[in-house]
Amino acid sequence: MPDRPIRIAVAGPAGRLGSAILRAASGRDVELVAGLLRPGSEAVGMDLGAFTGSGDSGVKATDDLDAAVQNADVLIDVSTAAAAADHAAKLAERGGPALIVGATGFDAEDERAIRESASAIPILKAQNFSLGVTLLTAFVERASEILGEEWDIEILEMHHRAKADAPSGTARMLGEAAARGRGIELDDNAETGAARDGMPGPRTRGDIGFAVLRGGGVVGDHEVHFAAQEEMLTLAHRAFDRALFAKGAIVAARWMRGRAPGLYGMRDVVGL
Numbered sequence: 001m002p003d004r005p006i007r008i009a010v011a012g013p014a015g016r017l018g019s020a021i022l023r024a025a026s027g028r029d030v031e032l033v034a035g036l037l038r039p040g041s042e043a044v045g046m047d048l049g050a051f052t053g054s055g056d057s058g059v060k061a062t063d064d065l066d067a068a069v070q071n072a073d074v075l076i077d078v079s080t081a082a083a084a085a086d087h088a089a090k091l092a093e094r095g096g097p098a099l100i101v102g103a104t105g106f107d108a109e110d111e112r113a114i115r116e117s118a119s120a121i122p123i124l125k126a127q128n129f130s131l132g133v134t135l136l137t138a139f140v141e142r143a144s145e146i147l148g149e150e151w152d153i154e155i156l157e158m159h160h161r162a163k164a165d166a167p168s169g170t171a172r173m174l175g176e177a178a179a180r181g182r183g184i185e186l187d188d189n190a191e192t193g194a195a196r197d198g199m200p201g202p203r204t205r206g207d208i209g210f211a212v213l214r215g216g217g218v219v220g221d222h223e224v225h226f227a228a229q230e231e232m233l234t235l236a237h238r239a240f241d242r243a244l245f246a247k248g249a250i251v252a253a254r255w256m257r258g259r260a261p262g263l264y265g266m267r268d269v270v271g272l
């Protein structure tokens with residue numbers, strides 16, 4: 001074990017996932033050093049314990065990025081995609097610390113900011129911190145590689161009613177794995193909800209379809225269907241508790257310790 005705990009700052013500590021990470025950031029080798037809020041948030045100055053209901057932690061929330069990361073080895077960012085892209089650029093400029101991006105819903109510009117920043121600092125981008133989903137991604141890539149284009153690929157996801165982006169970052173990640181397996185680009189072959197309204201006509205051969213459900217408190221369900229004329233293979237994952245993402249984020253933080261600049265993913269963490 002390293003001689004001192006890994007020091008973690010969390011962006012978005014009052015959110016659903018952020019507060020779960022605060023709860024999971026305990027143990028002899030992990031130390032929670034900061035919580036970074038939206039600029040101007042009314043929660044500035046509050047003890048992080050207020051977000052977990054677990055009593056005082058001795059760490060006050062701030063909206064100042066420099067103050068949040070000055071004593072941190074890694075910033076785990078589970079705020080929003082736009083904020084995470086901005087944080088990545090600023091951390092690259094100041095030369096660290098390492099960044100783990102768990103927020104989802106990136107546009108092309110945000111993606112570029114993350115990629116560019118990764119030439120200066122280590123960045124791990126995880127659309128999904130779950131070990132199960134990381135394995136599912138590898139299985140989907142392999143299945144897609146083995147099965148030909150006559151097997152239609154349809155990806156279905158369901159999340160809680162408050163989720164902002166769609167399809168989920170994980171659904172997109174599964175689509176990218178399927179596209180990689182086939183040697184095609186997802187962006188040229190993705191078919192999402194709006195394109196299927198009305199009279200879209202027959203399915204385009206080779207397309208990767210997405211369907212989105214929203215409701216209740218569903219933490220995150222993903223199914224990838226490979227449908228041929230006479231049979232169908234379905235690979236699926238179900239998250240029961242947000243704590244699983246928080247645990248995965250802490251595993252990723254431990255793995256990030258001492259990494260060189262570059263862009264990493266959960267598949268690197270589990271060695272896939």
Ligand SMILES: NC(=O)c1ccc[n+]([C@@H]2O[C@H](COP(=O)([O-])OP(=O)(O)OC[C@H]3O[C@@H](n4cnc5c(N)ncnc54)[C@H](OP(=O)(O)O)[C@@H]3O)[C@@H](O)[C@H]2O)c1
Binds near residue numbers: 018083102103169
């Ligand atoms: N990688 C994974 O395994 C995984 C799993 C689940 C969710 N996610 C993703 O993680 C993100 C957060 O999800 P959630 O369910 O926790 O959402 P949430 O409950 O809405 O939490 C997001 C938090 O970020 C804060 N925030 C907004 N802008 C910020 C900024 N500039 N700096 C710092 N904090 C800021 C928000 O504060 P205000 O309310 O004050 O705006 C809010 O407290 C989403 O993108 C979600 O899709 C990833």
